[in-house]
Amino acid sequence: MMTTLREGSGAANDVSAQGRRIKQLEEQLQQMRTAAVCALNQMLDLKDLNTGVHSTRLAEWALRVAEQLGVSEQQFHDIEVAAILHDIGKVGVPDAILNKPGRLTPEEREVINKHSEYGWAIMRLIPGFQRASLFVLHHHERMDGKGYPAGLAAEDTPLGARIVAVVDAFDAMVSNRSYRQGLPVEEAMRRLRADSGTQFDPKIVESFVRLAVQELPEVSQIVEPTLATQSVP
Numbered sequence: 001m002m003t004t005l006r007e008g009s010g011a012a013n014d015v016s017a018q019g020r021r022i023k024q025l026e027e028q029l030q031q032m033r034t035a036a037v038c039a040l041n042q043m044l045d046l047k048d049l050n051t052g053v054h055s056t057r058l059a060e061w062a063l064r065v066a067e068q069l070g071v072s073e074q075q076f077h078d079i080e081v082a083a084i085l086h087d088i089g090k091v092g093v094p095d096a097i098l099n100k101p102g103r104l105t106p107e108e109r110e111v112i113n114k115h116s117e118y119g120w121a122i123m124r125l126i127p128g129f130q131r132a133s134l135f136v137l138h139h140h141e142r143m144d145g146k147g148y149p150a151g152l153a154a155e156d157t158p159l160g161a162r163i164v165a166v167v168d169a170f171d172a173m174v175s176n177r178s179y180r181q182g183l184p185v186e187e188a189m190r191r192l193r194a195d196s197g198t199q200f201d202p203k204i205v206e207s208f209v210r211l212a213v214q215e216l217p218e219v220s221q222i223v224e225p226t227l228a229t230q231s232v233p
């Protein structure tokens with residue numbers, strides 16, 4: 001009996017040691033993913049492609065919408081990564097095009113539109129970022145299938161990509177550019193609604209606008225101080 005008990009407790013110890021080890025490895029993996037996001041985000045900052053505030057607020061809004069839509073925990077993490085790094089592919093676009101004041105020619109627009117594929121090509125190589133890399137690849141698709149790079153329509157585009165598309169468009173509309181003033185928050189929301197169903201997923205627009213209306217004073221406050229920091233088309 002004694003022997004059986006000892007054997008039993010030995011097996012239990014093995015299991016709990018294994019459990020601790022697995023937990024440790026999972027934590028290490030999570031730390032490495034976080035470090036990879038920070039490193040890549042820093043690279044974007046060095047190339048003046050975004051600001052910490054811009055990507056952080058984008059990720060916060062994307063996650064609030066994701067929460068309202070009830071996505072899985074895994075998808076929640078993937079959306080966070082994609083929201084922060086969605087434009088990472090712009091590192092592959094020449095500065096002369098990225099920083100060009102004024103309108104882009106159709107050829108230049110074509111070059112800049114490559115950024116979603118470049119972003120996917122970078123992110124898919126990082127273990128754990130494969131799903132997020134697909135959200136990055138498709139963050140400029142449209143509900144009517146007239147987006148890029150694949151021309152996917154409606155729900156053929158992954159949900160995470162559709163969420164990033166809405167919050168990124170809103171952020172772009174309210175941010176100042178070197179060649180134009182950002183729109184007022186209310187006007188940006190009106191435009192999101194106007195393009196709901198053709199460009200954007202209606203349920204995501206509805207969720208985002210509800211959130212923004214509820215917190216309009218805070219949203220305006222977040223937008224205002226960073227207006228002068230945006231310079232990327």
Ligand SMILES: [Fe+2]
Nearest residue numbers: 086087139140
């Ligand atoms: Fe983009």
